[in-house]
Amino acid sequence: MLPFDPSELVRYGGLTLVARTIVEGFLSGTHRSRFEGLSAEFAGHRPYSAGDELRRVDWRASGKTDRFVVKEFERESNLKTFLILDASGSMRYRGQQAVTKFEYAQRVAASLAYLMLAQRDAVGLILHDVRIRQLIQPRATSKHLLGLLRGLETIQPGGETQLAEVWHDIAIKHLKRPGLVVLISDGFDDPARLARAFRAFRHRKHIVRFFHILAPEEIDFPFDRPTRFRNMERLGEVVRVDARQLRSEYRENFERYCATLRRQAQDLQIDYHLLRTDEPVDRALGVYLAGRKGSGKPGSG
Secondary structure, X not given: OOOOOHHHHHHXXXXXXXXXXXXXXXXXXXXXXXXOOOOEEEEEEEEOOOOOOHHHEOHHHHHHHOOOEEEEXXXXXXXXXXXXXXXXXXXXXXXXXXXXXXXXXXXXXXXXXXXXXXXXXXXXXXXXXOOEEEEEEEEOOOXXXXXXXXXXXXXXXXXXXXXXXXXXXXXXXXXXXOOEEEEEEOOOOOHHHHHHHHHHHHHOOOEEEEEEEEOHHHHHOOOOOEEEEEOOOOOOOEEEEEHHHHHHHHHHHHHHXXXXXXXXHHHOOOEEEEEEOOOOOOHHHHHHHHHHHHOOOOOOO
């Protein structure tokens, strides 16, 4: 039997059911207690009183003092996050996978929003192609999740984009205060131009995570016969090539491009993570939580 992929639930209940199933399944599989209190700092102990949750009891300390004591945590200021999702035509590519790059990115964004709001962080959303098509300001209420998911569901990818230019404008014009910026895109632009956009986010003292979404075919280039390639951003533009002759050169150039993009991101203290659309969506949650636990407050990078 093939392993169950909770992201397939989208056909039954939309992104709300998908996000909940992915997040709860991820947390149950990775020991939920490891991630409790990620947005809080230990402040001390106090005596146990009726009504306190047993999971808050510090059993080791209680054994030493012969009385029950409870751990107390001091909450940090809520982190404001913007999920920035590329909705350009190139994100419509599916290859041999069950989902397009955009559908995969939708599920990554929905799951992250669900998890962040559960941690009481404020989450906002920007979807764009050559311009911003949806902008939802960050909020930290549970009802806000439905608005974010509706925003994700109502956009269909299409058209061209000047990725670096749009990101640079977003950093300069729309994100005034430091926070967490999560970029979700296939990154199809010149790496030097993208580095300029990265610098704009870092100049504003944002913590930045870049989820580089790619289909396996774009990485491995498995084509072995004369093939027609269609431009996803300029419909009607088709190129015919002998894929066997092109493969070696393509893979060399593509690997160089990815390595350059990764190096430039890391040089600017931006977390870069390649996600293939044949991988489980919940891998992005592990990456986010690991980064959240290890990073400082906005602007400390």
